[in-house]
Amino acid sequence: MKPTHIEHIGIAVKSLDESIPYYEKVLGLSCYAIEEIPGQKVRTAFFKVGQTKLELLESTDPEGPIGKFLDKKGEGIHHLAFAMEDVATALNDAEEQGVRLIDKKPRKGAEGLQIGFLHPKSTHGVLTEFCGEK
Ligand code: ZN
Numbered sequence: 001m002k003p004t005h006i007e008h009i010g011i012a013v014k015s016l017d018e019s020i021p022y023y024e025k026v027l028g029l030s031c032y033a034i035e036e037i038p039g040q041k042v043r044t045a046f047f048k049v050g051q052t053k054l055e056l057l058e059s060t061d062p063e064g065p066i067g068k069f070l071d072k073k074g075e076g077i078h079h080l081a082f083a084m085e086d087v088a089t090a091l092n093d094a095e096e097q098g099v100r101l102i103d104k105k106p107r108k109g110a111e112g113l114q115i116g117f118l119h120p121k122s123t124h125g126v127l128t129e130f131c132g133e134k
Pocket residue numbers: 008010055079081129
């Protein structure tokens with residue numbers, strides 16, 4: 001199964017309030033949604049660039065995944081999300097190819113989409129997300 005497009009790029013930021021103005025004023029994009037995802041200990045802000053979105057990620061807990069990432073690496077690109085028609089099948093296919101998965105099964109992500117992560121140790125350093133309707 002291959003991706004149809006890049007669904008979004010996840011970017012870790014210290015503060016949504018401080019980073020949104022850059023995307024709006026300098027790049028001329030507009031934030032169309034802000035959503036808190038308690039399960040992932042993040043608050044997200046979304047922008048559209050053509051068919052691809054930017055997902056800014058602000059940590060709500062220093063012990064959460066984005067909190068730890070910011071602590072280690074600082075602000076920057078956190079993950080790449082590929083749009084997949086069927087996330088469960090895409091995860092299974094990747095695992096059959098020997099890829100280590102973070103999520104064995106899809107779970108609910110932002111915007112009500114099904115998501116699943118591949119481990120960056122198996123993807124040449126890029127934290128990879130599959131994202132789709134099912
Ligand atoms: Zn994402």
